[in-house]
Amino acid sequence: MEVNYAVGAAAQPPSTVSSTSGTLGGHLARRLVQIGVNDVFSVPGDFNLTLLDHLIAEPSLNLIGCCNELNAGYAADGYARAKGVGACVVTFTVGGLSVLNAIAGAYSEGLPVICIVGGPNSNDYGTNRILHHTIGLPDFTQELQCFRTVTCFQAVVNNLEDAHEQIDTAISTALKESKPVYISISCNLPAIPHPTFSREPVPFFLPPISSNPLGLEAAVDETAKLLNKAVKPVIVAGCKLRVAKAQKAFLEFANASGYPIAIMPSAKGLVPEHHPNFIGTYWGAVSTNFVGEIVESADAYIFVGPIFNDYSSVGYSLLIKKEKLVNVQPNRVTVGNGPSLGWVFMADFLSALAKKLKKNSTALENYQRIFVPSGVPLKYEKDEPLRVNILFKHIQEMLSGDTAVIAETGDSWFNCQKLRLPENCGYEFQMQYGSIGWSVGATLGYAQAAKDKRVIACIGDGSFQVSYNACPLFVNALTGYKLYLDLNI
Structure with a gap:
């Protein structure tokens, strides 16, 4: 994933992208291009039409129309997984509340999605007027109140004086927090020229975050003490590796330690499975063969970025003991029953720990x-009903570094967990939120962002029907170089 903004380095000169000059709409379009968004998923509505005109006018921006807001949000989610950031544009309340479920899913997965809503005319605020597309009250904040719980920042842009600041703050917060943000823009403002938009916007500069040196040192010393005295320690990777941007540091640590590497189910695709120390998925009683025995019999385990929910813990039945556990979160490390040290960032911690470990x-x-080794499925006989193990044998043979797997909620979770991913093979699913139908829109977004990948979408028939009928562009977008597999057999 690559996002085109400056981090911890001198900001580059303003970009040369062109758009409608001097307007809020042009500024927003340029900002999206600057951060790496080249495709925006949208549903037109009377509150966002003028804004959409300005996005269309930006040569480096491609507007992709979706048939409903939920699918536009799912597509932005999939795009963010492949590109590092995504965006969708919907209309006020009736569209905002429809996209809300997709934004909640992106929040649960730690994905920076810029959700832009065409809002009421700025002249309607404070007038006690009742607008269409609302529930019939003169209060325009219903949509905002809903988004407050599933976004890390909310901007209501209803005047031009601080529009620049609000938009920039929202976008930069999404990038820093790796969470969705909500931007409501009054429908009459995008085309009005204003001096604050008269020049190309200066690219974002996000200062690097660094750990508290004393906290980092203490966390590394305590962890090294626990792991170095252990006889058979193991590593288990969790899904927050992505949010912490610590995958490179994780491999540095894994190579230095010599420990076996397991993954929690929600971390599949974040750790290279061709690594010689990779052993499979740790999922309690339903782990990959022999992985549960190795992890649960270890005398020390370091879980990197875990979420212990009822799914990943198989109903909280994991045989993990706290006194043997090092829990590494994006900005905190907890060592057994001992210290819990904050402002210690995962990548810093793993890199420093790698230098203190004895190979074991x-x-x-x-x-x-x-x-x-797993048995080879029996040969498929002519006219015999297709079995799941035969189907996945063929899917396994299709995988390469040029493919990516999108696994839908349900049976596909379990079946796709058994796939062994070749080097550079992508893998995405939504385990924390588990919204059925997510993968249809997400496949569209992922495929649009990762044009070098052949996307294999494994979707149960029920889930497919939830989103497909509202997203006929899905098939057109995938024709010729994508594959849909119905696993409800």
Whole structure:
């Protein structure tokens, strides 16, 4: 994933992208291009039509129309997974409340999605007027109140004086927090020239965050003490590796340690499965064969970015003991029953810890000693009903570094967990929120962002019907180089 903004370096000269000059709409279009958004998913409505005209006028921006707001939000989610940031544009309240479910899912997954809503005319604020597309009250804040719980920043732009500041703050907050933001823009403002938009916007500069040196040192010392005295320690990767942008540091730590690497189910695709120390998915009683035994029999385990919810813990049944656990979160490390140290960032911590560990391959050798390769599915006979194991044998053979798998909620979660991902093969699913139908729109967004990938979408028939009928562009977008597989067999 690549986002085109300056981080911890001198800001570059203003970009040369062109658009309708001197207007709020032109400024927003240029900002989206600057951060790496080249495709915006939208549903036109009377409150956002003028804004959409300005987005269309931006040569580097492609407006993709969707048939409803939920799918536009799902597509922005999928786009953000591949590109690092996504955006969608809908209309006031009737559109905003429709896209809300998709934005909540993006929030749960730590994805920066810029949700832009065409809002009421700025002259209607404070007039006690009742507007269409609302529930019939003169209060325009219903939509805003709903978005407050599923976004990390909300901007209501109903005047031009501070529009520049509000838009820039919202976008930069999304990038810093890796969460969705909400921007409401009054429908009469996008085309009005204003001096604050008269020049090309200066690119974003996001200062790098660094750990508290004393806290980092203490966390590393305590963790190294626990792990270095262990006989058979293991590593388990969690889904917050993505949010913490710590995948490179994770591999540095894994290579230095020699420990076996397991993943929680929600972290599939975040750790290279071709790594020689990779052993599979730790999911309690339904783990990959022999992985549960290795993890739960370890005398120390370091979980990097875990979420222990009822899904990932199989109903809170994991046989994990706190005194043996090092829990590494994006900005906090907790060592067993000992200290919990904040303002210690995951990438800093893993890189520093790698330098303090003794190499220990005991647990990996134990795994290799008990491991028995999976059996080969029986050959498919003519006219025999297709079995899931035969189907996934063929899907496995299709995977390469040029493919990506999108796994829908339900059976596809479990079946796709068994796939072994080749180097550079993408993998995405929505385990925390688990919204059925998510993968249809997300496939459209991911495919649009990752044009070099052949996307294999594994979707149950019920989930497909939830979103497909409202998103016929899905098939057109995927024709010729994408694959849909119905797994409800």
